[in-house]
Amino acid sequence: MKRIKSSLFTLILVLTFLISCGNPVLNNSNASPIKTGAEQTEKYLPLLKGKRVAIVANQTSIIGKTSLVDSLKSLQVNIVKIFGPEHGFRGTASAGAVVADSIDAKTGIPEISLYGKKSKPSKEDLANVDVVIFDIQDVGARFYTYINLLARVMESCADNQKQLIVLDRPNPNGFTVDGPILDMKLKSGIGMFPIPITHGMTVGELALLYNGEGWLTNKVKCQVTIMQVANYSHDTEYVLPVAPSPNLNTAQSILLYPSLCLFEGTIISQGRGTYYPFTVLGNPDLKGKYEFSFTPVGIKGMSETPLHQNKVCYGLDLRKYNLTELRKSGKINLNWLFEMYQAYPSKEKFFDFKQSNQMGNFDKLAGNSLLKEQIRAGKSEKEIRDSWEPGLSDFKMLRKKYLLYP
Numbered sequence: 001m002k003r004i005k006s007s008l009f010t011l012i013l014v015l016t017f018l019i020s021c022g023n024p025v026l027n028n029s030n031a032s033p034i035k036t037g038a039e040q041t042e043k044y045l046p047l048l049k050g051k052r053v054a055i056v057a058n059q060t061s062i063i064g065k066t067s068l069v070d071s072l073k074s075l076q077v078n079i080v081k082i083f084g085p086e087h088g089f090r091g092t093a094s095a096g097a098v099v100a101d102s103i104d105a106k107t108g109i110p111e112i113s114l115y116g117k118k119s120k121p122s123k124e125d126l127a128n129v130d131v132v133i134f135d136i137q138d139v140g141a142r143f144y145t146y147i148n149l150l151a152r153v154m155e156s157c158a159d160n161q162k163q164l165i166v167l168d169r170p171n172p173n174g175f176t177v178d179g180p181i182l183d184m185k186l187k188s189g190i191g192m193f194p195i196p197i198t199h200g201m202t203v204g205e206l207a208l209l210y211n212g213e214g215w216l217t218n219k220v221k222c223q224v225t226i227m228q229v230a231n232y233s234h235d236t237e238y239v240l241p242v243a244p245s246p247n248l249n250t251a252q253s254i255l256l257y258p259s260l261c262l263f264e265g266t267i268i269s270q271g272r273g274t275y276y277p278f279t280v281l282g283n284p285d286l287k288g289k290y291e292f293s294f295t296p297v298g299i300k301g302m303s304e305t306p307l308h309q310n311k312v313c314y315g316l317d318l319r320k321y322n323l324t325e326l327r328k329s330g331k332i333n334l335n336w337l338f339e340m341y342q343a344y345p346s347k348e349k350f351f352d353f354k355q356s357n358q359m360g361n362f363d364k365l366a367g368n369s370l371l372k373e374q375i376r377a378g379k380s381e382k383e384i385r386d387s388w389e390p391g392l393s394d395f396k397m398l399r400k401k402y403l404l405y406p
Helices: 002-021 041-048 068-074 146-159 203-212 251-265 324-329 335-343 362-366 370-376 381-387 391-400
Strands: 052-057 078-084 110-113 131-135 163-167 224-227 280-283 313-317
Touching: 041 068, 041 163, 041 224, 052 068, 068 078, 131 146, 146 163, 146 203, 163 203, 203 224, 203 391, 251 324, 251 335, 251 362, 280 335, 313 335, 335 370, 362 370, 370 381
Parallel strands: 052 078, 052 131, 078 110, 131 163, 163 224
Antiparallel strands: 280 313
16 A cells, blocks of 8 residues: 555656656757667667666656666666665655665565665675666756765775766756855765855766766775766756656756755745745745745655644745746846845844754855855845855866766
8 A cells, every 4th residue: 555655646746747847858959859878778788788787776767758777677687786865766755764775666676775774885785786877867956965876876886896887867957057165164965075056067977077086085986987968968958857856846946946945944945845845935924025825734755844834834936937037147046045034034043943954054055154144244146156256166167177068
């Protein structure tokens, strides 16, 4: 019965996402359609012949509409285990929920959780593995944890002399490189490397960056092969065919996520506990200042104990916000942060309320301890952006060395 409910929940998420997306996986011209690294099997199947393969995957790891694991298994690839990230291999676990080891019900392949007792494959996990495939969709924000998982997998492969193949996928926020560079004093599970909030790179490009700059633990180098995306550039409008995580279940939420996730470190709800998270903002104390309202509730598989649970929140509805200007600017939007701070009556509580997880730490999300104080002091957007330099410009120059796409 639990498995049936989980499958129904996944189906609802997928349908919601596809309805919101319209026509997925096409670029914004009449040129050839995008082909992900996973779809180009003719390029990497020869590398898997006669090999024992482990796959780091989740629900976004697909070829067409079929799971990468199922597809490769049908092509007689010897898959000996699956490594599952946050939300699990099938993508149904709530954000931050511990995921246990299991056996994949459909294929019978052992699934090792990398979001529970361990954060990277162990020596024992890789003992019967010859090559590891990494194929997980990223959304282009520093605090989206899959890019940290990539680094840990690279370290394990380097330490155990295993080959890694990254099946690259487009970055839906690839058009923007913006935000303060992470102060490494604030290094955490939601920020491990000195990059801005939006890095404008694909997972494959990040793998080259980690290797090239010696950012992996003990400066190890991973033997990595990147299967590049065909017909893609960083400015290509790309709509994901599958929700990358339960709370990014629409195309709108994915593009707003880099701007709205900062609110996780404030007293403002970003819509967790609704079926439209990361497209609304609100708080019960803003009653009378805004007409729009929503009520967060516990939703299994999404947000089971959301901020302001069962309380009516008043604020902004961004579900129909025109993203054209956001794309044109190439920047995260700070205006909503300014507006919510000015509107909230008890400003001393805006940043300093307590939450149990690291996502509730504004400084770790922002990447520095300055942004919070700048907002409190009423600094202008120009003053704030000027303070991100020269770090942001330096990163843009560094980034160029590792780009695979125009």
